[in-house]
Amino acid sequence: AVLVGGGAVGNGFLRALRHLQVRGTLPIVDPKVVGEGNPNRCLYFTSDHVGLPKAATLARSAQPDFPELKLEPYACTFGELVAKTGLVDTAIVTVDSRRARRSLQKEIPRRVIDASTTDARAVIVHSHSQPTDDACLACIYRHVPDEHARERSIAEGLGIDIEMVREGFISADAAGRIAKAHPSVEAKAIAGKAYDTLFKELCSAQALLTPEGRQVLAPFAFVSALAGVLLVVELLRSNHHAATTNYWTVDPWGAPIGRLRRLRPRVPDCEFCADDDASRLAQSLWEEAR
Template structure:
């Protein structure tokens, strides 16, 4: 048994019953959103000794972030949030390997990365972004831990594979109403919701606490956790997170491993190289639309059929994420299968791919 005189960075951790530092060191956590809540979460997870963090955010640091984000400095204004977080964590917790993805979720983190991660943490600020992440976590059978804040509190919920996802129980008509995430650097058209460092740090601490317990295989609450920073410090258990998914939830599609063909390609490879690996009458699809080569229908015309793109175009230029799993459709039979891009190395998947 460890004693208080044990040396080492994590000596105090080892005094906690149920704590397994080696298990944390071997863990990979994907964190989507690197704003105030994301800052609090990745800082705590890195200090706890999580081995690898993959941080995804398309936004840049704004002056308004500096009052709530402990990992951002005034000199970071205008720089990508994900890269800035990775750089700060390299100083704070050098044993944690942090990968930065400066891209929207679908273009930044592949389905195989979500599947292979030990945990996916949502630190997002819009309903539409959460629906998108929940959809991809369901496809990849990944555990999604979600947190959100409001002026004087927030909430935390956990959604394991095959169980109730973030969208379950929500009114279906509200799930697909666009509410684009607020860009901290964009011109202000509508005022964002008020936010403060104490609330972000408080909710972020609960998120990180749940994350560590999940990574250690320890139980967490089965109810939505509501953090009330105005009425009291004790979190309030909200609605039950039922074990089974809502039968009316439209997001519960799952990619079965038996339907996946693994290809030694990466997002750095071209459309032509991918097409050589599928049958001539099969149609590989992207998860996001791109401008079709030679399209004259409209300057905004987009498609998802990779055969419509120039064969010399790199997949990453069309929004294909590292280690993505792409859908392949057979037009005559309408049958579907999937191909996984397995050629991406950790180094190649960094920013600037």
């Protein structure tokens, strides 16, 4: 197996996995470095790790919890790892975007165990084994217009138009409007800043209320940790051939509802499944493994 992504969910996965007796080698791939916003929800990272490669830092910090499992870091993408070492049997997927998941599917791992978070609102769990007639990772995370959800939630949280957010940096005009909607903010202090930076600052200071008075939520540590735990559970379900469904959405603020587990079908316009060559290849590569 390969752990894809050394961010908050990847950290949570290892934090939960240490309670099992696991042996062998687990490569961790992540091309990125630890950012300033990471240590608050990455259970193995501290502020001393900011600027260091995520994969190597996670491998080093988590290794003492795994006496019989060797964690092997790779500072590259999953595609680059596959190009170097060949096909991967099991991809444990914790990357942070829909697009990254779709391109990962094209590397045709035999089995995918995946968990993602939708800010603080939901944890989504997916798994499948090839060959399958049901949904693949690219079916579950197919391209949808909603990929601009982050821009929209920034616009909504700050009380401005989404077009302003797309400019990247806060104009004097936008600064005025933000200050009007949020009395604690001074227009002069925020003009010229990146929207992402201001949004994160205000979220972590819990200063953001939407016009309806609803708190805008930064990603919480517990949501990513929950996704990591559910990833371990899904891995066990799959190992024991108990994964008869391939999709589960869990509200992190309530009890998990088992009845919401679903078996999702292929989507007709899936980037992977609708490509006949790709699905034939998956079939021939993994038919025997079944």
